[in-house]
Amino acid sequence: MNSVETLYRIWVYLQTEPLFWLTITIGAFLVGDYLYKKSNINPLVNPVAISILIVSGILIIFDIEYERYFNGAQFIHFLLGPATVALAIPIYNQIKLIQKEALSITITLLVGSLFAIFITYYLAKSFGLDEQLILSMLPRSVTAPIAMGISELIDGLPSLTAIITIATGIIGASLSTFVLDFMKVKDMTARGFAIGLTSHGIGTARAMSRNKTAGIFSALALALSGVAVSIIIPVVIKIFN
């Protein structure tokens, strides 16, 4: 048996092993993080977006199915659950500040969540998208599992909702800093809350790595808006039908 054949066998074997995909995923993330730091923490250089592009590039070049990759990388994906639960700790540590701003948090939560839903509806309608696609887009501002649940409830397509929701998270995480600087919002609690309310987990991860207070308020908005939107959307749809 020649050595090329042996190498090919090893390659085929590696593709089925979590070890390989875990190494690729973490490696890609470290590259993304390195570029982010090299760019002097430029908000447009998003470590998550970079690592996603690196991994996708590898999958496309070597013609590997996503399911095969995910099968290997699911250990990383699994940790999303415990990480979500763990967000209770930073929120708890800032409970005094949250109590102090409780009224503005409540008002912003309701107005912001409603705005997110209506602007999505309005834009999608004016871009001529069809009914089912619009329904699938409505819950895109909340964390993916909630968004998919709502989508199912209102006869959207959950898999489409997942894609649009994650895309919202990535775009929000990349562009929010730019928008908030442009609008001259200095209040870190407001910045964080707005990021969590619009771009859920991915935005929160981003906010946490940049500013502690913003990260905590983002995590708070992530949890609160998830609950709020899952009540608001079904009610709004009932009213408008």
Add this chain to the structure above:
Amino acid sequence: MLRGFFVILLFQLFGEVIQKFFALVIPGPVIGLIFLLFTLIYLRRVKMKKILNVKKDVMSTATAITSYLSLLFVPIGVGVVMHISYLEKNLYQVLGVVVIGTMLTVGITAKLMEYLNLYLQRKKK
């Protein structure tokens, strides 16, 4: 570390069971987050040494996990890129809605909250 991770998993498990049992739209981990938060608030005044130790464990584990939060989104993020063709001919319109909608929402929400914080603070004085 291990004890902290165990407690976090326990709350997630509890959240998942509640979610399934009541068939809620809110996912298990978010329910776990809410219960853990209320448990911590409830235990705020408890000074028992054993509980304080576990609490410290949970806190250090939580800090460790959440500091790598970004990494955890890579696997599903890759799924978006690989499945982007699902959007077919609507790709640009959808991206338009997402980009414009997200920028408007984040800006307006932040501005509103900043204004409310200032207004309510002034009113208190």
